[in-house]
Amino acid sequence: MNAKLFARFLFALSVLFIGCAEDSMDRNSDQTGRLTVRLTDAPFPYDLVAEANVTVFKIDARRVSGDGDEEEANGDSEAEGKPFITLMEEEIAVNLLTLVNGVTQELADLEVPAGSYDLVRIYVKGVSLVLKSGQTFDFKVPSGAQTGIKVFIDPSLEVVGGLSADLLLDFDLSKSFVARGNIDGPGFNGFLFKPVIRASNTSTAGTLSGFTGTLVEEVETALEGTQVSVIAADTVYASAFSDADGKYAIMGIQAGTYRAVAEKEGFFSSDTVTVQIVPANKTVQDFLLETDPGTTESTDGN
Numbered sequence: 001m002n003a004k005l006f007a008r009f010l011f012a013l014s015v016l017f018i019g020c021a022e023d024s025m026d027r028n029s030d031q032t033g034r035l036t037v038r039l040t041d042a043p044f045p046y047d048l049v050a051e052a053n054v055t056v057f058k059i060d061a062r063r064v065s066g067d068g069d070e071e072e073a074n075g076d077s078e079a080e081g082k083p084f085i086t087l088m089e090e091e092i093a094v095n096l097l098t099l100v101n102g103v104t105q106e107l108a109d110l111e112v113p114a115g116s117y118d119l120v121r122i123y124v125k126g127v128s129l130v131l132k133s134g135q136t137f138d139f140k141v142p143s144g145a146q147t148g149i150k151v152f153i154d155p156s157l158e159v160v161g162g163l164s165a166d167l168l169l170d171f172d173l174s175k176s177f178v179a180r181g182n183i184d185g186p187g188f189n190g191f192l193f194k195p196v197i198r199a200s201n202t203s204t205a206g207t208l209s210g211f212t213g214t215l216v217e218e219v220e221t222a223l224e225g226t227q228v229s230v231i232a233a234d235t236v237y238a239s240a241f242s243d244a245d246g247k248y249a250i251m252g253i254q255a256g257t258y259r260a261v262a263e264k265e266g267f268f269s270s271d272t273v274t275v276q277i278v279p280a281n282k283t284v285q286d287f288l289l290e291t292d293p294g295t296t297e298s299t300d301g302n
Helices: 003-007
Strands: 012-019 032-042 049-064 084-088 092-095 105-113 115-131 136-139 149-159 164-171 177-179 191-193 197-201 205-216 219-222 227-232 235-241 247-254 256-263 273-277 282-284 287-289
Touching: 049 105, 084 105, 092 105, 115 164, 136 191, 149 164, 149 197, 164 247, 197 247, 205 227, 205 256, 205 273, 227 247, 235 247, 273 282
Parallel strands: 205 282, 205 287
Antiparallel strands: 012 032, 012 164, 032 105, 049 084, 049 092, 049 115, 115 136, 115 149, 164 197, 177 191, 205 219, 205 247, 227 235, 227 256, 256 273
């Protein structure tokens, strides 16, 4: 894996927490539950970008019947009597780089009808990247302001009266923001923007977190900017960078067995380890990297 290149294009967005009020254990579809929407992200690319701004001004979700008669993914839900429910409708501007390693921002908190939800639409505007060099790139969002960015939930999310259900939206800007040329080279010519978002039900997903560091005179020292990647079927499933304390967190990983590796320029990559992700729980995996004597990278975490 080319960690240097991949590290420049990883960016993750969005956690939706749907918590149903515990005032009743009745599972009738006319019950309501509490819906809370929060936002989180990981840096992209954290050493070159100062701000990654987006304004979310509306979120709605499609509620389908609970009798198993769910429509095809590309069907017209409103024409078939399966309406969208507005979850929030106000402008909330955020710099996604402030929402890292499990930090979230609440976007909505309201009662919603119990039932099955198979699609959310996210309406955004004001998307921009500000590089540390001072360059600013503003983007138009294809259909993002008019019809919303559609994200299918598979399997559908069940909201049951008296119980809770959680949904994570992962905005993968490694695929959404594509640099035209080498971002820190003379041929760099801006970005192309095509939003890519995946949905994970957090009741069936978990979090991988831990510490990344190195030994300096036999003392464990935190390493900032270490890329930790979760790998499934030889493909990077999700990644995050460690903070100044060497801590990292990758949220919304579907339950199962994965491989994980830590990489940082100037250090040997860690051994690839097997990690077990447990639904609605946190798996802890620490990494200690050895300095690569063939480089001049400092071992003080900077």
